[in-house]
Amino acid sequence: MITYKEALTAAMAKLLADDPRVFIYGQDVGSFGGxxxxxxxxxxxxxxxxxDAPISEDAIVGVAIGAAIEGMRPIVEMQFADFSTCGLNxxxxxxxxxxxxxxxxxxxxxxxxxxxxxxxxxxxxxxMEALYATYPGLIVMTPATVxxxxxxxxxxxxxxxxxxxxxxxxxxxxxxAEKLPTESLPAGKARVARHGRDATIVSYGAMVHESxxxxxxxxxxxxxxEVIDLRTVKPLDTDTILASVARTGRLLxxxxxxxxGGVAAEVVAxxxxxxxxxxxxxxxxxxxxxxxxPYHPDLWSAHRPTASAIVTATRxxxxx
Amino acid sequence: MAQVPISMPQLGESIAEATIVKFLFAEGxxxxxxKDLLEVETNKAVMGVTSPxxxxxxxILAKEGESYPVGAVLGYIEVSDEDARSLGLDETPVxxxxxxxxxxxxxxxxxxxxxPTVKGLPVPAHAAGASYLSPRMKARMSELGLHAxxxxxxxxxxxxGRVTIEDLEKFLxxxxxxxITPASTMRVAVADAMRRSATRPLATVVLPVRLDAMLAHxxxxxxxxxGPALYGLRALAMALSENSAPAGRLIGDRIIHPRSIxxxxxxxxDDGVLVPVIRNADQFVLADLIERxxxxxxxxxxxxxxxxxxxxxxxxxxNYGVFGLTMATxxxxxxxxxxxxxxxxxxxxxxxxxxxAFVPITEASLTLSFDHRVLDGGAAGRLLRRIAELFNxxxxx
Numbered sequence: 001m002i003t004y005k006e007a008l009t010a011a012m013a014k015l016l017a018d019d020p021r022v023f024i025y026g027q028d029v030g031s032f033g034g035x036x037x038x039x040x041x042x043x044x045x046x047x048x049x050x051x052d053a054p055i056s057e058d059a060i061v062g063v064a065i066g067a068a069i070e071g072m073r074p075i076v077e078m079q080f081a082d083f084s085t086c087g088l089n090x091x092x093x094x095x096x097x098x099x100x101x102x103x104x105x106x107x108x109x110x111x112x113x114x115x116x117x118x119x120x121x122x123x124x125x126x127x128m129e130a131l132y133a134t135y136p137g138l139i140v141m142t143p144a145t146v147x148x149x150x151x152x153x154x155x156x157x158x159x160x161x162x163x164x165x166x167x168x169x170x171x172x173x174x175x176x177a178e179k180l181p182t183e184s185l186p187a188g189k190a191r192v193a194r195h196g197r198d199a200t201i202v203s204y205g206a207m208v209h210e211s212x213x214x215x216x217x218x219x220x221x222x223x224x225x226e227v228i229d230l231r232t233v234k235p236l237d238t239d240t241i242l243a244s245v246a247r248t249g250r251l252l253x254x255x256x257x258x259x260x261g262g263v264a265a266e267v268v269a270x271x272x273x274x275x276x277x278x279x280x281x282x283x284x285x286x287x288x289x290x291x292x293x294p295y296h297p298d299l300w301s302a303h304r305p306t307a308s309a310i311v312t313a314t315r316x317x318x319x320x
Numbered sequence: 321m322a323q324v325p326i327s328m329p330q331l332g333e334s335i336a337e338a339t340i341v342k343f344l345f346a347e348g349x350x351x352x353x354x355k356d357l358l359e360v361e362t363n364k365a366v367m368g369v370t371s372p373x374x375x376x377x378x379x380i381l382a383k384e385g386e387s388y389p390v391g392a393v394l395g396y397i398e399v400s401d402e403d404a405r406s407l408g409l410d411e412t413p414v415x416x417x418x419x420x421x422x423x424x425x426x427x428x429x430x431x432x433x434x435x436p437t438v439k440g441l442p443v444p445a446h447a448a449g450a451s452y453l454s455p456r457m458k459a460r461m462s463e464l465g466l467h468a469x470x471x472x473x474x475x476x477x478x479x480x481g482r483v484t485i486e487d488l489e490k491f492l493x494x495x496x497x498x499x500i501t502p503a504s505t506m507r508v509a510v511a512d513a514m515r516r517s518a519t520r521p522l523a524t525v526v527l528p529v530r531l532d533a534m535l536a537h538x539x540x541x542x543x544x545x546x547g548p549a550l551y552g553l554r555a556l557a558m559a560l561s562e563n564s565a566p567a568g569r570l571i572g573d574r575i576i577h578p579r580s581i582x583x584x585x586x587x588x589x590d591d592g593v594l595v596p597v598i599r600n601a602d603q604f605v606l607a608d609l610i611e612r613x614x615x616x617x618x619x620x621x622x623x624x625x626x627x628x629x630x631x632x633x634x635x636x637x638x639n640y641g642v643f644g645l646t647m648a649t650x651x652x653x654x655x656x657x658x659x660x661x662x663x664x665x666x667x668x669x670x671x672x673x674x675x676x677a678f679v680p681i682t683e684a685s686l687t688l689s690f691d692h693r694v695l696d697g698g699a700a701g702r703l704l705r706r707i708a709e710l711f712n713x714x715x716x717x
Contacts, residue, residue, distance in 0.1 A: 278456055279455045
């Protein structure tokens with residue numbers, strides 16, 4: 001068995017082995033193995049290409065952009081996605097616009113350990129995908145499976161544009177697979193994680209698993225719920241979403257991020273604009289509550305969408 | 321002492337809330353059973369809320385001018401223990417909510433079904449009942465050229481009885497087992513007009529009218545005589561020339577008055593009805609209209625009416641008496657407020673007060689179907705009586 005986290009490590013090991021342009025840069029990614037031990041063992045094998053950085057996200061991303069301009073394929077690790085805002089200027093003003101301004105590609109990957117875990121609180125739980133997705137020039141990936149953690153990270157490094165790679169911390173050790181994949185869907189293509197008939201749940205990251213649990217529970221009521229895993233939130237695979245809504249007539253979009261201007265809002269807006277005639281009920285979204293992420297595990301469970309909250313939202317959608 | 325709650329009663333089938341107009345008693349007043357305690361106003365009427373029992377009005381929770389859902393506790397009546405026992409109440413005080421809290425959202429039990437989200441809205445805002453058509457249903461229906469009326473025969477299996485896309489597809493599949501023929505263009509056009517017209521609240525008033533004078537007049541005019549419908553048409557035109565307001569159309573909050581007294585008349589044609597028009601029918605005497613009328617009937621039956629011969633009329637007459645029908649409630653054209661109908665003449669006994677005997681007379685029903693938004697039974701009745709009066713003086717027509 002291989003975990004989501006081990007798949008990420010394996011992907012980076014393969015990238016380092018296959019391509020001398022690849023290097024890993026971030027705080028304590030070296031001999032310490034990273035805040036979540038995702039780079040564990042890599043520095044021993046590639047001491048010149050797994051480099052500890054000073055505690056400045058701004059400088060880290062700036063260095064990576066410079067290296068990319070010079071032809072390297074850097075992988076930056078943020079300790080927590082939350083801290084990436086300290087490097088926001090480099091990411092959104094420099095990396096995102098570089099090719100537009102100069103026609104020089106900026107193939108950097110910024111790994112963002114994302115999302116909530118019990119007791120992590122407001123600075124170590126945030127989901128940043130909507131923030132980065134709003135900037136033209138960035139690609140935002142949100143792998144939900146062990147297979148995607150592996151294959152999408154390899155693809156992220158191959159892409160010539162800057163990629164924000166939102167790996168979910170809750171999945172690091174819990175999610176396991178038999179083996180690493182040998183093939184995968186391309187970036188920008190969503191996956192039908194479960195086929196259904198009565199409603200479509202669109203989700204990504206850890207919420208895919210909550211949605212699948214909810215779908216399983218609703219089978220007892222006689223409902224067959226289709227679950228779509230977006231995989232990449234930018235670009236957004238509108239075709240797969242609309243095709244699913246055409247089958248089911250109902251849409252719930254579930255996201256662990258806040259509701260305002262988020263991925264769920266974007267999905268709902270696109271379905272309303274392009275697929276209004278497919279709908280049997282007003283499309284709904286289920287997000288985290290519009291407050292900072294709470295520390296207390298009970299509050300945290302109430303703050304984020306859970307399988308039971310998704311069941312409730314889906315039931316009311318089915319009755320609408 | 322026990323306390324009995326005064327609740328907002330169910331004031332009507334579709335009423336979810338009502339506004340307090342005023343309390344007729346003050347806290348501390350002694351009140352009798354079944355007497356009005358307060359007045360409430362719904363979007364339909366002002367009504368009284370009666371006291372459930374005799375006692376002392378001990379507490380008023382509701383505020384005047386505020387709206388409360390059905391079932392909300394508006395106040396309490398204090399009753400003696402003896403009365404409480406006779407009312408089947410326990411002597412233990414009724415548990416009541418904390419004093420003076422705004423009770424706006426205090427509807428007990430099943431707020432899911434009736435919880436108005438807009439003040440004064442009489443039906444549940446999220447009602448998704450039989451008449452609800454989702455965008456998907458609408459898209460499918462427009463693809464198939466169907467209208468809401470076509471779905472009338474489907475018992476919906478969806479939320480609150482709404483018709484789902486599966487219900488529709490199954491219904492259409494079942495239809496395929498029947499013999500199916502295409503509807504004619506004329507049929508589809510009539511169906512469209514009737515469906516549009518029936519979106520309005522329509523009503524009909526009826527008046528029996530003696531035909532003897534008209535029949536005698538007709539006999540005297542032979543061989544070049546007018547049909548009974550033309551007498552009706554002329555009577556209608558004259559009545560409307562005196563007062564055209566009843567033929568006005570209500571569009572939004574404005575009445576659109578007729579420009580001229582152009583009256584249509586229904587002619588049965590193959591698989592439908594055509595309505596040619598006599599323009600300015602108030603300005604020509606009956607005898608001058610006969611030729612025009614006959615020519616239009618002829619053209620209509622041959623389906624040769626030109627566009628100028630139809631449309632733009634302000635009211636229509638239909639002589640369903642030709643089918644042997646004595647009374648009908650036909651539907652006015654969608655762009656018209658009035659439809660005058662004539663039933664078949666019948667010989668009936670009539671009590672003659674001077675002869676003190678029944679005498680045979682010929683009588684028929686005149687009906688006036690109308691858009692109830694524009695006029696009421698009284699105005700429609702006055703117009704119909706005026707038409708009957710004119711009808712009975714055929715020499716003036």
